[in-house]
Amino acid sequence: MTSAIFPSPHLISIADLSAETLETLLTRTARFADHPDAGSLHRGRSVVNLFYENSTRTRLSFELAAKRLGCEVMNIDIATSSVKKGESLGDTARTISAMGVDAIVIRHENAGVAAEIAALVDCAVINGGDGTNEHPTQALLDAFTIKQQKGRIAGLTVAICGDIRHSRVAKSNLHFLGKLGANLRLIAPDALMPEPNAALPSVARYGRLEDGIKDADVIMMLRIQLERMNGAAPPDLAAYQAAYRLDHTLLAKAKPDAIVMHPGPLNRTIEITDAVADDARHSVILRQVRNGVSARMAVLDLLLSRRSAAV
Numbered sequence: 001m002t003s004a005i006f007p008s009p010h011l012i013s014i015a016d017l018s019a020e021t022l023e024t025l026l027t028r029t030a031r032f033a034d035h036p037d038a039g040s041l042h043r044g045r046s047v048v049n050l051f052y053e054n055s056t057r058t059r060l061s062f063e064l065a066a067k068r069l070g071c072e073v074m075n076i077d078i079a080t081s082s083v084k085k086g087e088s089l090g091d092t093a094r095t096i097s098a099m100g101v102d103a104i105v106i107r108h109e110n111a112g113v114a115a116e117i118a119a120l121v122d123c124a125v126i127n128g129g130d131g132t133n134e135h136p137t138q139a140l141l142d143a144f145t146i147k148q149q150k151g152r153i154a155g156l157t158v159a160i161c162g163d164i165r166h167s168r169v170a171k172s173n174l175h176f177l178g179k180l181g182a183n184l185r186l187i188a189p190d191a192l193m194p195e196p197n198a199a200l201p202s203v204a205r206y207g208r209l210e211d212g213i214k215d216a217d218v219i220m221m222l223r224i225q226l227e228r229m230n231g232a233a234p235p236d237l238a239a240y241q242a243a244y245r246l247d248h249t250l251l252a253k254a255k256p257d258a259i260v261m262h263p264g265p266l267n268r269t270i271e272i273t274d275a276v277a278d279d280a281r282h283s284v285i286l287r288q289v290r291n292g293v294s295a296r297m298a299v300l301d302l303l304l305s306r307r308s309a310a311v
Ligand code: NCD
Pocket: 057, 058, 129, 135, 138, 168, 169, 223, 225, 263, 264, 265
């Protein structure tokens, strides 16, 4: 594979990227999806996973992606690291960078941390989710999954339902899918709906799930992110479940070939019934997980190739 040009040494947010760069990311993801054993393109390079928040899919898929590219990969266990001795985040990141690693994947509960770290270190920084801000590689794997299933993104109606206000996945997806021409709908109770934000692409807002998913091509369900609510009163789960849980009766209002997505982790029975989550005709949730490895290979490949070209 030749090295495509990526416009930045880091991947911090989808909001920063052009539609053309998003297409480059999708094309590169497709190549790794078709050829998962594309060879050890980046043998000898090293990647560190620095996760201050819990993760199953994102951390593991970055690890697998790095290994498939031939990289050495290390996971920092925050619980046993010097963070527990009071070391600052900046010093931890600079320490890792000083060892000569090529990329740090960082996940943190505070918005803006990935950008702050990128300004401090010599290596590539990939945002694995920063607070309620962005989760760019999730948006890439989601957009790739939509394109794989539907053949296109432009013109599709994508309904995102759930705790959008606290969701970095929703934000990155709105930027990604908006730039590529999807019609976007948000469905949430007022307390979980984001404030109108001029920086986000235009969206239609719905308070009722059955209105918002009418004739949708893609339905993306989200978990209620209690840990990102900063002490705000949590929603009444029984009322939420009664109004916003996706079941087959509601799903029938979407297009007959609608796909159901969820970034995980699922809170089964709260935002989605078991029957819908496991419905092989509509649910692409495990396909998203699978595509996450290819998407992260694509991002690592582009950033590591850019580094090689720079030295
Ligand atoms: C998401 C995240 O961490 O933002 N999960 C993920 O990366 N697949 C969604 C969530 O936490 O609900």
